[in-house]
Amino acid sequence: MNQILEQLGTYGIVPVVVLQDAAKAEPLAEALCKGGLACAEVTFRTDAAEESIRIMSEKFPEMLVGAGTVLTTEQADRAVKAGAKFIVSPGLNPEVVKWCQAHEVPVIPGIVTPTEMAQAIGLGLTMVKFFPAEPAGGLKYIRAIAALYTMMKFMPTGGINPQNVREYLAYDRIAACGGSWMVKNTMIENNEFDRIEELVKEAVEIVKESRT
Numbered sequence: 001m002n003q004i005l006e007q008l009g010t011y012g013i014v015p016v017v018v019l020q021d022a023a024k025a026e027p028l029a030e031a032l033c034k035g036g037l038a039c040a041e042v043t044f045r046t047d048a049a050e051e052s053i054r055i056m057s058e059k060f061p062e063m064l065v066g067a068g069t070v071l072t073t074e075q076a077d078r079a080v081k082a083g084a085k086f087i088v089s090p091g092l093n094p095e096v097v098k099w100c101q102a103h104e105v106p107v108i109p110g111i112v113t114p115t116e117m118a119q120a121i122g123l124g125l126t127m128v129k130f131f132p133a134e135p136a137g138g139l140k141y142i143r144a145i146a147a148l149y150t151m152m153k154f155m156p157t158g159g160i161n162p163q164n165v166r167e168y169l170a171y172d173r174i175a176a177c178g179g180s181w182m183v184k185n186t187m188i189e190n191n192e193f194d195r196i197e198e199l200v201k202e203a204v205e206i207v208k209e210s211r212t
């Protein structure tokens with residue numbers, strides 16, 4: 001379980017994907033893998049999410065495909081059956097967390113406040129999403145709470161971009177950052193997979209630079 005979270009940490013940036021059409025899943029996964037980020041959080045905000053996860057996992061078995069925006073245990077179940085290797089939620093729903101733990105699926109629920117953090121610790125978690133990262137206070141806020149909860153790693157998501165991601169990654173309590181800038185909806189709709197690959201390569205360079 002922790003191995004998958006560690007692998008996410010090695011990638012450093014997790015592309016957050018919204019797919020309207022599962023036919024785009026394969027070329028998108030190919031662009032991510034060729035670019036050097038063989039991982040994705042496929043959000044359960046569209047009907048195509050489940051099938052997209054299935055296609056990505058089948059065609060690219062080496063890829064770390066997870067499901068995002070998972071709000072219910074029913075969605076978690078569908079995501080895992082489709083091949084999702086980890087589950088991400090915008091908030092902390094104890095039922096979803098417990099379901100994932102019972103099925104030995106790594107889960108990264110979103111938190112903002114110390115009260116939510118206390119709940120995450122109570123559930124035995126060691127990594128949380130910090131969402132929505134920039135509107136909620138960004139790195140300054142994370143540093144303030146990370147100082148108290150020394151066992152916890154963070155995956156900030158929301159408002160992260162190539163300009164501010166370096167700062168986040170330079171802080172050793174940030175396991176990885178989620179972001180959509182390299183997989184924008186318009187680029188997927190217009191089949192700009194070369195552009196996506198290019199932006200992914202740039203993201204990989206940013207991770208390397210930030211961690212040296």
Ligand SMILES: O=C(O)C(=O)C[C@H](O)[C@H](O)COP(=O)(O)O
Pocket residue numbers: 016043045068069070088089090131132157158159160178179180181
């Ligand atoms: O659906 C979720 O669970 C989310 O994580 C919400 C957003 O898709 C991410 O926060 C990405 O945000 P941006 O990188 O600012 O576009």
